[in-house]
Amino acid sequence: MSTQAHFIAGQWTAGLGHDIQSIDPAKKAVIWSAKSASSEQIDLAVKSARQAFLGWSDTTFEERLSIAKRYAQLLTDNKPALALAIAQETGKPLWETATEVAAMIGKIGISEKAYQDRTGTVENPMPVGKAFIRHKPHGVVAVFGPYNFPGHLPNGHIVPALLAGNTIVFKPSDLTPLVAEKMVQLWEQAGLPAGVLNLVQGEVETGKALAAHHDIDGLFFTGSSRTGKLLHEQFAGHPGKILALEMGGNNPLIVKDVKDIDAAVHDIVQSAFVTSGQRCTCARRLFIKNDAQGDALLNRLVEVTKQIKVGQYDDDEQPFMGAMISKQAASGMAKAQAELQQLGGVSLVELQHMDTESGFVSPGIIDVTKIIDSMPDEEHFGPLLKVCRYDDFDAAIDHANNTSFGLSAGFLGDSQEDYQHFFKRIRAGIVNWNRPITGASSAAPFGGIGDSGNHRASAYYAADYCAFPVASVELDKVTLPGTLSPGLTF
Ligand SMILES: NC(=O)C1=CN([C@@H]2O[C@H](COP(=O)(O)OP(=O)(O)OC[C@H]3O[C@@H](n4cnc5c(N)ncnc54)[C@H](O)[C@@H]3O)[C@@H](O)[C@H]2O)C=CC1
Numbered sequence: 001m002s003t004q005a006h007f008i009a010g011q012w013t014a015g016l017g018h019d020i021q022s023i024d025p026a027k028k029a030v031i032w033s034a035k036s037a038s039s040e041q042i043d044l045a046v047k048s049a050r051q052a053f054l055g056w057s058d059t060t061f062e063e064r065l066s067i068a069k070r071y072a073q074l075l076t077d078n079k080p081a082l083a084l085a086i087a088q089e090t091g092k093p094l095w096e097t098a099t100e101v102a103a104m105i106g107k108i109g110i111s112e113k114a115y116q117d118r119t120g121t122v123e124n125p126m127p128v129g130k131a132f133i134r135h136k137p138h139g140v141v142a143v144f145g146p147y148n149f150p151g152h153l154p155n156g157h158i159v160p161a162l163l164a165g166n167t168i169v170f171k172p173s174d175l176t177p178l179v180a181e182k183m184v185q186l187w188e189q190a191g192l193p194a195g196v197l198n199l200v201q202g203e204v205e206t207g208k209a210l211a212a213h214h215d216i217d218g219l220f221f222t223g224s225s226r227t228g229k230l231l232h233e234q235f236a237g238h239p240g241k242i243l244a245l246e247m248g249g250n251n252p253l254i255v256k257d258v259k260d261i262d263a264a265v266h267d268i269v270q271s272a273f274v275t276s277g278q279r280c281t282c283a284r285r286l287f288i289k290n291d292a293q294g295d296a297l298l299n300r301l302v303e304v305t306k307q308i309k310v311g312q313y314d315d316d317e318q319p320f321m322g323a324m325i326s327k328q329a330a331s332g333m334a335k336a337q338a339e340l341q342q343l344g345g346v347s348l349v350e351l352q353h354m355d356t357e358s359g360f361v362s363p364g365i366i367d368v369t370k371i372i373d374s375m376p377d378e379e380h381f382g383p384l385l386k387v388c389r390y391d392d393f394d395a396a397i398d399h400a401n402n403t404s405f406g407l408s409a410g411f412l413g414d415s416q417e418d419y420q421h422f423f424k425r426i427r428a429g430i431v432n433w434n435r436p437i438t439g440a441s442s443a444a445p446f447g448g449i450g451d452s453g454n455h456r457a458s459a460y461y462a463a464d465y466c467a468f469p470v471a472s473v474e475l476d477k478v479t480l481p482g483t484l485s486p487g488l489t490f
């Protein structure tokens, strides 16, 4: 249990807002409770970040990096405890939360390289003097995190933002305050100066108050398109503030002419059901050719899906899927399935809310071929895969593109020509061939088009939105030019 839930100006402090708590969706137990930050505390957090900014941005990159490296070492030392906290708060199995912590550790080295590569200093000789390209931090930035990767995804904004010299006010998802608290404790132990990273906990109103604060220079957001769009509207008229939006998707996967059906089914399952379907990159719509091979593939997919093990995060024999984030999220998926059935979708494997007081759901597959033109273009953030049978490859690609989102997309098929055609036509920020569409690398840019993002890709390209470029022409003493402009006499 936590009462000192907020970290402001280097001090852990109790909230002055209302009661908030975090519930383990698998064991149905309250694992964290506190009071949210009041608007005065949010203001104090921004002020403390502002006060710390000059000192922090004056440090050298190497000084900032050495703190980040100590943090990476502390993540390594605390890996089992942090992996357990993520599992308790999200329901994700321990095998998966261990990979989340590993991704957090890997982020430091990758962000170091990305900082140098994308925002380092470039020096060019000129006939007189030298030209430089350098980068400066924005100032005070707010970081908003989602619940599905409560460590890795906010970490993916925080690490590059700190390395670039920004100071931060971090507002995690209200569903995962415990993980946020543990992360910030590790930064504190790593020796981050007071005020450089502040933590304010709370629900939507905390987010709204922080986003609306006049003295933030930017906001780095990972979460739903609905919230991202609200933030985008809120930032309208503030061209000077940097807004990076990493949002959801309605991601398509097309299968055509594969020899190894099991391998294709594996990539589909990994794309649709990992993390109980709670990844922004998860496949939501699967297009399968309307032929005998397509029938065989779909039958096998149904068979394998029915055998997917769903279970407790700490089961000795680890499940593939744990609980969803909350019982509300789980019942929301059952409701989404019922709505699709109502529209004419036919369940091939029915998603079940296994215990209505918990977040446990089994994976579902629904045939939406008959309603493909009329079903809503929505991200159903859970393990429900919509299948559409197609006769014509180009028509399948058109359907795949028929979404306002554009995050990830994949093609499973043995023909390189087909893949090249797919690649040319498909509109998404992540396009894979014969690989799952989840599990994107931190060493590549990560972002989407349309309602999936605002062209400020994260991961390797996060360095770009953490600093602004400064172009300089420099000469070490004032010198009269050799050739004067016409009409000037000296
Ligand atoms: N593109 C990407 O990199 C990723 C996107 N996501 C997306 O995130 C979503 C799931 O995460 P959630 O936590 O449900 O997202 P969410 O949008 O509900 O919440 C994200 C953050 O915004 C805050 N927030 C919510 N409403 C707000 C408002 N009106 N004003 C200010 N702040 C507000 C929340 O408290 C939280 O900290 C999915 O849509 C998923 O696709 C998740 C992971 C990666």
Ligand SMILES: O=C(O)CCC(=O)N[C@@H](CCC(=O)O)C(=O)O
Pocket: 103, 148, 149, 152, 153, 156, 278, 279, 280, 281, 282, 437, 438, 439, 440, 441, 442, 443, 446, 458, 459, 460
């Ligand atoms: O942000 C990074 O470092 C790389 C992107 C990443 O880790 N993507 C993961 C999780 C994204 C999500 O929450 O849905 C993935 O593609 O599986």
